[in-house]
Amino acid sequence: SSGINAEWPLRPGKRGKVDMKELVKEAIEREYSHVVVINEDMKKPNSIIVSHLPEGPTATFRLTSVKLKKQLKRHGNATRHRPEVILNNFKTRLGHSVGRMLGSLFHMDPEFRGRNVVTFHNQRDFIFFRRHRYIFKKNARVGLQELGPRLTLKLRRLQKGTFDTTGGEYEWYYNHKQMDVNRRTFFL
Numbered sequence: 001s002s003g004i005n006a007e008w009p010l011r012p013g014k015r016g017k018v019d020m021k022e023l024v025k026e027a028i029e030r031e032y033s034h035v036v037v038i039n040e041d042m043k044k045p046n047s048i049i050v051s052h053l054p055e056g057p058t059a060t061f062r063l064t065s066v067k068l069k070k071q072l073k074r075h076g077n078a079t080r081h082r083p084e085v086i087l088n089n090f091k092t093r094l095g096h097s098v099g100r101m102l103g104s105l106f107h108m109d110p111e112f113r114g115r116n117v118v119t120f121h122n123q124r125d126f127i128f129f130r131r132h133r134y135i136f137k138k139n140a141r142v143g144l145q146e147l148g149p150r151l152t153l154k155l156r157r158l159q160k161g162t163f164d165t166t167g168g169e170y171e172w173y174y175n176h177k178q179m180d181v182n183r184r185t186f187f188l
Contacts, residue, residue, distance in 0.1 A: 020035075020049075020163045021164070023035060023037075024051060024053070024163055028053050028054045028162075032053055034050060034051060034052055034053060034104070034105055035049075035051040035162075035163070036050050036051075036105070037049040038063070044066070045063050045066050045151075046062070046063055047060060047061060047062055047063050048060075048063050048153070049061075049163065050101060050102070050105070051162050051163050052101055052104060053162065054162070055161060056159065056160055056161035056162050057097065057101060057158055057159060057160055057161070057171065058158075058159040058161065058162055058168075059098060059101060059157070059158050060155075060156045060157045060158075061127070061153040061154060062153070063151060063153060064152045064154065065150070065151060066150075067148065067149060067150040067151070068148060068149050069147065069148030070148075072146055072150065074145070075146055075147060075148050076146065076147045077147070078116065078131070078133075078147045078148075079114045079116065079133075080114075081113060081114020081115075081116050082106065082107040082111045082114070082116070083106055083110060083114070083117055083118040084112065084116065084117050084118070085103045085108075085110070085117075085118050085119075085120075086117060086119040086120070086121075087099040087102065088119065088120065088121040088122065089121060089122040090120075090122050091188075092186075092187060092188060094158065094171070094172055094187050095187070097171070098158065098188055099120065099122070099188075102120045102127070103120070106118055114133075115133050115134040115135075116147070117131070117132045117133070117134065118130075119131075119132070122188045124186055125154065125187055126152055126154055127152065127153040127154070127188070128151075128152055128153075129149075129150070129151050129152070130150055131147045131149070132144040132145060132146055132147060133147055155174065155187075156173065157170055158170065158171045158172045158173070159171065
């Protein structure tokens, strides 16, 4: 068993019209650990909302450089084994919070037999997501085979609690006027 409880919540006739507060409430009742919503524009994913349940936080990320498995050359096929999670270069207090939340999307008891690895690598406030499998070669050499998808995340806001656009309190939000001035200052 992979320990995944996931489902597509849209109901017939309500395409694209799901109330986030209602979705979060229903997910809490079903004892889910997270709600993940991927927004798209013209069939291309452009942002992702991750809400840790039952009490938050909720993060909104801009999504770029998305490559699905079928778009990757020489990709492998994922197994049902739980992956090992690698969080790399999340050094600030905000970075620790975001890294912990992203890491908690995956089960904390990896099945090493499956040789699956999920990596969240933070570099200059861009978070690169990759999924690989170890491949053992002759002479004790090890290679990596990408399983996909491959994508880049950029944090836009981190909100205390679950999703609430009107009364929610933000721990951090991206303000391009203040943040693009100095390219040597990083937040994650």
